[in-house]
Amino acid sequence: MILPVSANLKEIEKKGRSYPWSKPEICLCCRQSHVWGHGFVEALFDGYAKALPLRRYRCPGCGCVIKLRPEAYFRRFQATIETIRSHIFSRLQAGRWPRGLSSARCRHWLRALKRQVLAHLGIEWLSRLPEAFDQLVSLGKVPVSRCI
Ligand SMILES: [Zn+2]
Known part of the structure; x- marks a missing residue:
């Protein structure tokens, strides 16, 4: 299981293990x-x-492996949740991607978000994607994950 925790990536980079x-x-x-x-x-x-080392723990009782994950990030994503969210939101509002990240990457996020919305929330949510993004997060989903 993955446990989101507050973590300082700069310190992890400096101190390593x-x-x-x-x-x-x-x-x-x-x-x-x-x-x-x-x-x-x-x-x-x-x-x-x-790559930064993320700590894992294991329970000797039930065998469960717990992986700590910096809470600012979705699992398997390298950009912060806030970066992903703000890029999608400004694309929806301004009609274009903000400068900085590759637009191919951003388009993947938006496409994945629409798939997640259809799979978990329903077609009526496609007209209010920013709200749907937050709704998926509160359901414990990764709104831009390619796996349903
Ligand atoms: Zn246990």
């Missing part, structure tokens, strides 16, 4: 055992040249 992650008190799956360190997974983020 010695970055002080806050460890969950108890296992989030069984809520009984204390968790143990279970290595790191590397993940890429915009603005960071190298």
Whole structure:
């Protein structure tokens, strides 16, 4: 399972594996055992040249692996949630993508958002995509994920 936590990417870049992650008190799956360190997974983020190590924990009781994820990011996305959101919102309002990121990448986000909306919310939400974006987030979905 993935646990979103507040994390300072600049500090992670500087300290690497010695970055002080806050460890969950108890296992989030069984809520009984204390968790143990279970290595790191590397993940890429915009603005960071190298992959950053993200902490993992494992529960000796139920075997659940908990991966900590900086809360400003969707899983498997390198841009912050706020960047993705603001790019889609300004495209919808101004009719063009803001400068900075590749527009091919942004178009993927918008296409994926429409698919997610159709899959989880219904066709009537296509006329209010900004609201739908936030609604999907509150349902625990990644609104720009390519997997339904
Ligand atoms: Zn457990």
